[in-house]
Every structure is written in C-alpha cells, then in structure tokens.
Amino acid sequence: METAQHPVTAKAYVATWLALLALTAVTFWQSFQPGGRAVHLTLALLIATVKGTLVALYFMHLLESRSANRVVFLFGVLFVALIVTLTAADVLTR
Numbered sequence: 819m820e821t822a823q824h825p826v827t828a829k830a831y832v833a834t835w836l837a838l839l840a841l842t843a844v845t846f847w848q849s850f851q852p853g854g855r856a857v858h859l860t861l862a863l864l865i866a867t868v869k870g871t872l873v874a875l876y877f878m879h880l881l882e883s884r885s886a887n888r889v890v891f892l893f894g895v896l897f898v899a900l901i902v903t904l905t906a907a908d909v910l911t912r
Contacts, residue, residue: 826876834876841869863902867895 827904845865875881881889 826879830876832874837872838869841865869872871895 845862848861848865858868874891
C-alpha cells in the first residue's frame with residue numbers, strides 16, 4: 819500500500835462537505851426556476867458531475883493517488899459523457 823505524500827486534512831474534508839451541500843442546494847433551487855426540461859436536466863447533470871468528482875478526489879483519495887488511477891477516472895467520466903450524448907442524440911433525432 820502506498821503512503822500519501824500530502825494527506826487530506828480535516829479542513830479539506832469539511833470544505834468538500836460544505837461544497838457538496840451547497841451544490842445540492844443549487845440543484846434543488848434550479849429545479850424550481852423557469853426553463854425547459856433540457857435546461858434542468860443539463861444543469862443537474864453538470865452539478866452531479868462536479869459533485870461526483872469532488873467525492874472521488876477527496877473522499878476516495880484520488881487526489882493523492884498515482885496518475886494511472888486519475889487516467890482511469892478520466893476515461894470513466896468521458897465514457898459516461900459519451901453515452902449520455904449518444905442517448906440524447908438518439909432521442910432528439912426521432
């Protein structure tokens with residue numbers, strides 16, 4: 819098991835948790851704002867991506883890990899984005 823060079827402090831955990839709470843509140847708030855389904859869905863997916871990235875970086879210690887783990891995470895995010903884009907394109911072209 820590799821040791822962390824720069825361990826995440828309790829202050830970073832609290833800041834991340836507060837950011838996740840704020841992003842959750844923004845998601846809830848934007849759901850009541852005027853706009854179409856596409857706008858709400860796009861914003862909700864963007865906020866969920868940011869929240870998932872924060873969780874992976876800080877709570878799953880991806881920030882401290884080797885570069886190979888970061889590349890795998892990046893390809894995972896890009897794959898999900900590709901699947902969502904292709905699904906949306908399929909629905910929009912019907």
